[in-house]
Amino acid sequence: MAEKRFSIQDTDPLLLFGFNDAHLRTVEQAFPEASITARGTTVYVEGPEEVVEAVDAVFQELMVLLERNDALAEEDVKTVLALEQSNSDPAPTANTPDADVVLHTPDGEAIRPRTPNQAKLVESARTNDVVFAIGPAGTGKTYMAVAMAVAALKEHRVKKIVLARPAVEAGEQLGFLPGDFYEKIDPYLQPLYDALGDMMPHDTLAEYIETNRVEIVPLAYMRGRTMKSAFVILDEAQNATTGQMKMFLTRLGPNSRTIVTGDVTQTDLKDRRRSGLVQVQHILEGITGIDFIYLTPKDVVRHRLVRDIIAAYEKHEEG
Known part of the structure; x- marks a missing residue:
């Protein structure tokens, strides 16, 4: 003791x-x-x-x-x-389904969970229709979610992929930015393009976007739609309000599933209590088919210094 x-x-x-x-x-x-x-x-x-x-x-x-x-x-x-x-929690062994390859890139690289909590995310997404992946930057939550979506599309388990992000920085100011609609939203959605670009050939991605088999849209533009036979990802969900989160989750139609990713400590909303990702953990707790996976700084898989940078900032904020 x-x-x-x-x-x-x-x-x-x-x-x-x-x-x-x-x-x-x-x-x-x-x-x-x-x-x-x-x-x-x-x-x-x-x-x-x-x-x-x-x-x-x-x-x-x-x-x-x-x-x-x-x-x-x-x-x-x-x-x-x-x-x-x-x-x-202990790490899964190499012989468990959690360690399976999720997807092979055009270059032949195998995308697979690289940490125990990433493995939990993959396994949960295989067995639940709605999964929330919550954790700090660099933990691979968005990348693994996109890999799961691309795998589902390639295996014909869904007919399309829909990727969405709240454009908090733009808000109602999109009309004041230069360029057409796609040029205005591009900066907020570029990280999703980057992940997709790693996982399928450029010409295939361009064709899928042209034919709407892959859609990348601001969250606000999903209102009123129903996602049928789709793999839907909401990224940076800490910047969605509670109302927007409810709107997004109720877009799901038959044969669809979703992964919601975000970091509850890094919301850009003026009032953190309005974050839909903060509230949803309490609202949807205990519902069968909905799961919450939490990633930590130990799951950071970016440059080796990212984990140290996160730790340094946490120490600074502690005073």
Whole structure:
């Protein structure tokens, strides 16, 4: 057994623990092996060493979120707990279906999960119609989602791919940008083009876009549509409002599935509480056929320095 105590001296206990200690009870329920006691500005944790360290990590992250946002919602607590659980889960073995190749690129490169949580994402997308992939930049969530969509199209499991992004930076200002419609939206959708360009020949991609087998559109332009036999991806979903998220999810028609990706800590919305990706974790929790996969900085698969950069910024934000 291990014991640990840490100070929350610079944090408002009422905001950290929640009204009537609601947040504290949520953490206690997630770690039944630990004894957690709060006395004034000190938190005492007792239990197995790995559990004590996990509880400490959860509270440290909650304090960072509270300092950053001046508030702490129940959804925040559940997200941090889910991320900590993802950190502690063992990796799948090479013989499991999670390690299967998702897609071969035109150059013959095999696209496959490169981290345990990417493997969870792939497996979940194979068994659920709606999957939310939540995690920081560089964890491959969008890239793996696009790979799953392209594989489904090549295998004739769907008839088209629809990729969408909220254009928060543009908002109502699209009309003030130079160029036609496609030139105006292109900067916000270019990352999706880039991922597709890695996975199919250029002429094939151009043909699919021309024939609408692949659509890349701003989220706002999906209102009123029904997606039938389609693989639909909503990227950067932290920038969708709750209303936009509901609109997007209710576009799904027969034989369609979707992956929603985003980072709940990096919304461009003025009020973070309006983020549909933050709210949806609570609203759709427990519905069969809907799954939430959480990726962490340990899943970063970009340049080796990206993980260090994320860690450095997190340390800076902690003060």
